[in-house]
Amino acid sequence: xxxxxxxxxxxxxxxxxxxxxxxxxxxxxxxxxxxxxxxxxxxxxxxxxxxxxxxxxxxxxxxxxxxxxxxxxxxxxxxxxxxxxxxxxxxxxxxxxxxxxxxxxxxxxxxxxxxx
Amino acid sequence: xxxxxxxxxxxxxxxxxxxxxxxxxxxxxxxxxxxxxxxxxxxxxxxxxxxxxxxxxxxxxxxxxxxxxxxxxxxxxxxxxxxxxxxxxxxxxxxxxxxxxxxxxxxxxxxxxx
Numbered sequence: 001x002x003x004x005x006x007x008x009x010x011x012x013x014x015x016x017x018x019x020x021x022x023x024x025x026x027x028x029x030x031x032x033x034x035x036x037x038x039x040x041x042x043x044x045x046x047x048x049x050x051x052x053x054x055x056x057x058x059x060x061x062x063x064x065x066x067x068x069x070x071x072x073x074x075x076x077x078x079x080x081x082x083x084x085x086x087x088x089x090x091x092x093x094x095x096x097x098x099x100x101x102x103x104x105x106x107x108x109x110x111x112x113x114x115x116x
Numbered sequence: 117x118x119x120x121x122x123x124x125x126x127x128x129x130x131x132x133x134x135x136x137x138x139x140x141x142x143x144x145x146x147x148x149x150x151x152x153x154x155x156x157x158x159x160x161x162x163x164x165x166x167x168x169x170x171x172x173x174x175x176x177x178x179x180x181x182x183x184x185x186x187x188x189x190x191x192x193x194x195x196x197x198x199x200x201x202x203x204x205x206x207x208x209x210x211x212x213x214x215x216x217x218x219x220x221x222x223x224x225x226x227x228x229x230x
Contacts, residue, residue, distance in 0.1 A: 042220040
């Protein structure tokens with residue numbers, strides 16, 4: 001089944017304790033992205049990756065890191081989480097760049113993170 | 117930079133009634149346009165998309181949307197809602213070139229009453 005998976009689905013942690021949220025897709029998509037969803041703000045892009053070893057900042061990258069060593073995986077790293085990073089996080093993937101037709105982005109199920 | 121406005125934060129509709137959710141965008145050219153639905157506790161599912169051509173697009177679950185260039189709008193409609201349509205709906209735009217950055221509206225929460 002074609003899908004985007006995220007782990008963990010739920011995480012409660014404390015300020016300053018490094019964590020990683022994994023994201024994996026099995027559709028051989030080139031493009032992957034991370035969003036955070038906050039009430040009243042919709043979804044905002046954190047980082048995106050056009051292909052392996054190619055990443056760039058989205059709208060709200062502060063406090064986050066990403067890596068893209070393999071095509072299928074795009075982990076989100078919080079080196080020193082803070083309470084303002086408490087949010088619902090979504091990973092997404094699509095076939096490729098916008099000029100190829102605005103391909104549909106497929107979303108993972110989300111990771112609910114609470115930072116105390 | 118592109119932006120998306122969904123002016124209705126919350127809409128309540130009776131089951132069987134018609135529905136229209138509003139979406140306005142700001143962008144220098146015609147972008148790609150999308151509607152996503154998020155059911156409680158779930159990820160986002162694509163309802164429909166507009167790239168070019170016919171300005172009335174059909175999607176899944178009986179939804180349709182109409183692109184109006186003169187109004188920079190892409191409103192979502194359904195002639196008769198079902199209780200299972202209760203969810204949050206997001207309009208999104210994607211530039212028609214360059215990166216894949218989706219810009220989302222803030223969402224409209226739909227409540228269905230019997």
